[in-house]
Amino acid sequence: MAQEKAGAVFGLPFAEPPGPDTWLLGQAYGNTTGAFARRREWYRAGQGIHFGIDFSARCGTPIVAIGDGVVLKVDAPEHGSAPHNLLIAHPNGYVSLYGHLLERPPLRVGQRVRRGEVIGLTGDPDLTCTSRPHLHLEIRDRTLGRAFNAHRLIDADWDALMLIGAFGRGFQRDLDDPRKWQTVFDQPDVRFGWPLINEFRNTWPRDWN
Ligand SMILES: [Zn+2]
Numbered sequence: 750m751a752q753e754k755a756g757a758v759f760g761l762p763f764a765e766p767p768g769p770d771t772w773l774l775g776q777a778y779g780n781t782t783g784a785f786a787r788r789r790e791w792y793r794a795g796q797g798i799h800f801g802i803d804f805s806a807r808c809g810t811p812i813v814a815i816g817d818g819v820v821l822k823v824d825a826p827e828h829g830s831a832p833h834n835l836l837i838a839h840p841n842g843y844v845s846l847y848g849h850l851l852e853r854p855p856l857r858v859g860q861r862v863r864r865g866e867v868i869g870l871t872g873d874p875d876l877t878c879t880s881r882p883h884l885h886l887e888i889r890d891r892t893l894g895r896a897f898n899a900h901r902l903i904d905a906d907w908d909a910l911m912l913i914g915a916f917g918r919g920f921q922r923d924l925d926d927p928r929k930w931q932t933v934f935d936q937p938d939v940r941f942g943w944p945l946i947n948e949f950r951n952t953w954p955r956d957w958n
Contacts, residue, residue: 757904759815774914775803779936785921797945801887808878848885924951
C-alpha cells in the first residue's frame with residue numbers, strides 16, 4: 750500500500766521550534782506506560798495504546814496544519830478529544846486529527862488549508878489550562894478506522910524530543926519479548942474497535958490492573 754511507503758511527508762503542528770516557552774513532546778504515540786495503565790478504559794477503542802502524539806503547550810498556542818488539505822470535520826463528537834477537535838483530509842490519503850483545542854476552530858468543512866497555516870489553538874481536556882494543557886494529534890486513514898504511527902509520518906527529531914518530554918516517556922515492556930515496541934519508530938498501527946494488543950502476561954512496569 751502506498752501509505753506504508755509514504756515516509757515523513759508531514760510537518761510538525763507548530764510553527765515555533767520546541768522549548769520551554771513554546772511546546773514540548775508530552776506523550777509519544779504507541780505502547781506508552783501511561784496508555785498501558787489505562788488500556789481497558791481510555792485507550793480500549795485504540796487497542797490499548799496511545800493512538801496519537803501529545804504535545805505539551807500553554808493554552809492558546811497556535812497550531813498549524815501538518816500538510817495541505819481540506820477540512821473534513823469540525824467539532825465531531827464521535828472523535829472525542831474534547832473540548833474541541835478538527836479533522837483535515839490530505840491528498841495523500843491520510844487524515845490528521847487535532848484534539849483538545851481551546852475553542853471551535855474558525856474553519857468550515859470543505860475549506861482548503863495549507864501546510865503551516867494556523868488552524869486552531871491548543872487547549873486542555875480538563876478545561877482548566879493548568880492541569881494538562883496539550884494538543885493530541887492523530888494521523889488516520891481515509892476511513893478513520895485506522896491510526897498510524899505518527900512519528901514515522903512527521904518530519905522531526907523525535908529522539909531529541911523524547912529526551913525532554915514532560916510525561917509518559919517510557920514504553921511498556923512485554924517481558925516475553927522485551928525489545929518489542931520500545932522506540933518511537935517501532936510502534937504498531939491501530940485499528941479502532943479491534944482487541945487490545947498489550948495484555949502482556951509478564952510486563953514492566955508492574956501491572957496494577
Ligand atoms: Zn493524547
